[in-house]
Amino acid sequence: MPELPEVETLRRGLEQQVLERRITDVFVAIPKVLKGQSPQDFRDRVVGRSIQRVDRRGKYLLIRLAASTSPFSPSVFLCIHLKMRGQLLLENATAAPGKYHCITLAMDNQRVLRFYDMWTWGEMRALLEAELAQVRGLCRMGEEPLEADWDGARLAARLKRRRGPVKALLLDQSLLAGVGNIYADESLFMAKIHPERNGSTLTSEETSRLAQAIRFVLQEAVSCGGTTSDNYVDADGQAGRYTPRVYERGGAPCLFCGVALQRIRLGGRGTVFCPQCQR
């Protein structure tokens, strides 16, 4: 399940390898992932353009395509969300597409950017700037926790306007961008805050601690190339090297106190925490 660190790792890998490459051809195997855009329209908007920028917003990957013919033609953005099982891989053009292949973008260097998705929940669309601004998840996206000026006060301001367990709030992309199930559990563990605590009742000391934990964990995970718990791999097919401290470790000993980590369901999500350390 790609979250901020995984999408950021993917972004960095792509940035190193696809900038200035021209897209020469497009093949759509599973039109469903275009979310209503016709394969013809997708193709018309993408073929012939070159890759100008690779950006990330929350868990979205945004690839800016420059007009190659005229400097006045508007930019197009590949708006990509991998959801649970999506993968984006750079492969040789001669390699046959693997299982669960959805879309291939051929480039002018004998390489292809391939989108795979076992569950076909992921999305890839070619959008104009104005259309991008209408994408629901994007226009409602919350603050980026790795931005330099993001801190406990900013987090507290968002949390106090909402009710419910703090973990459920951390998962809300309109409140905070990019945190998913893995890093919500990891951050709450590092901050020693119980996932079921009501978010609006956290003290300023606690929100400050939580914000620091979120930044620490996300930065650590980015530096490890993300977490591979299911099928995440980067653009070169490499697994992430981050080792979660609590996520998927229910029943195992807490790294701080040795007490068995507890697994519960919270807001429909599997949640692991230390009943001793997290209050």
Added chain:
DNA sequence: ATAGCGCCCTGGTGGC
């Protein structure tokens, strides 16, 4: 307005 739930999908798992 907002919270809660169903839906999308398929590999892996546990029970018989």
Added chain:
DNA sequence: TGCCACCAGGGCGCTA
């Protein structure tokens, strides 16, 4: 050993 029911899960859209 084989089969099958069931589970996981991000984000959207619908309902109350």
